[in-house]
Amino acid sequence: MTTVLLTGFEPFGGDPTNPSGDAVREMSARWSGPEDLVTTVLPVTFAGAAERLRELVAEHRPDVVIATGLAEGRAAIGVERIAVNLIDARIPDNDGVQPVDVPSIEGAPTARFATLPVKEIARRLSDAGILAEVSHTAGTFVCNHVFFTALEVAASDSRAGFIHVPWSAEHAPTSEVATLPLADIVRALEIAVRTSLDLTEDASIPTGALH
Ligand code: PCA
Numbered sequence: 001m002t003t004v005l006l007t008g009f010e011p012f013g014g015d016p017t018n019p020s021g022d023a024v025r026e027m028s029a030r031w032s033g034p035e036d037l038v039t040t041v042l043p044v045t046f047a048g049a050a051e052r053l054r055e056l057v058a059e060h061r062p063d064v065v066i067a068t069g070l071a072e073g074r075a076a077i078g079v080e081r082i083a084v085n086l087i088d089a090r091i092p093d094n095d096g097v098q099p100v101d102v103p104s105i106e107g108a109p110t111a112r113f114a115t116l117p118v119k120e121i122a123r124r125l126s127d128a129g130i131l132a133e134v135s136h137t138a139g140t141f142v143c144n145h146v147f148f149t150a151l152e153v154a155a156s157d158s159r160a161g162f163i164h165v166p167w168s169a170e171h172a173p174t175s176e177v178a179t180l181p182l183a184d185i186v187r188a189l190e191i192a193v194r195t196s197l198d199l200t201e202d203a204s205i206p207t208g209a210l211h
Pocket residue numbers: 009012018020044068069070071138139140141142143144
């Protein structure tokens with residue numbers, strides 16, 4: 001049986017909701033297979049999130065791992081290309097822990113590339129009318145930590161990566177931040193999962209940034 005592990009995050013930084021958790025719960029409710037979809041909403045804690053991800057990968061041995069989180073201020077779905085082995089937390093996590101300038105995983109490489117077909121996912125999202133981009137930084141907070149951990153622990157023949165989502169229009173804390181309707185965020189995750197199951201090779205198209 002082919003298995004997909006899809007994760008979102010709980011709210012953090014004083015926000016009442018997190019669109020990544022909302023979208024993952026919605027995906028779980030509407031998934032009709034034929035693959036197994038395992039979903040979870042991770043705590044926004046350096047210790048708890050990475051440990052839970054490790055447990056889920058060990059238990060389910062997923063063929064595809066997609067972790068998702070909120071990137072406040074971004075307007076587009078960000079298909080992350082690179083995870084860095086660095087934690088530099090600008091705010092405390094939900095345990096009140098704020099590590100600065102420490103590696104995600106001691107002794108691991110400086111960075112790892114996503115093994116999802118990131119360019120193809122971004123292209124298919126754009127084709128579906130959803131604002132999307134390949135992103136070259138997932139930050140240095142809990143999302144990047146989970147992304148880096150996923151790339152460390154996922155089986156070498158599986159595909160793993162991270163997708164940052166904007167605030168949902170339904171739950172944005174202010175009218176100043178960029179948003180997408182929650183239905184579009186859910187549709188984006190469906191397309192990302194389906195593309196990752198369909199393709200082992202990425203497209204060779206330019207998606208790089210000039211700065
Ligand atoms: N976004 C934060 C952590 C949890 C989330 O949803 C981040 O980008 O690191």
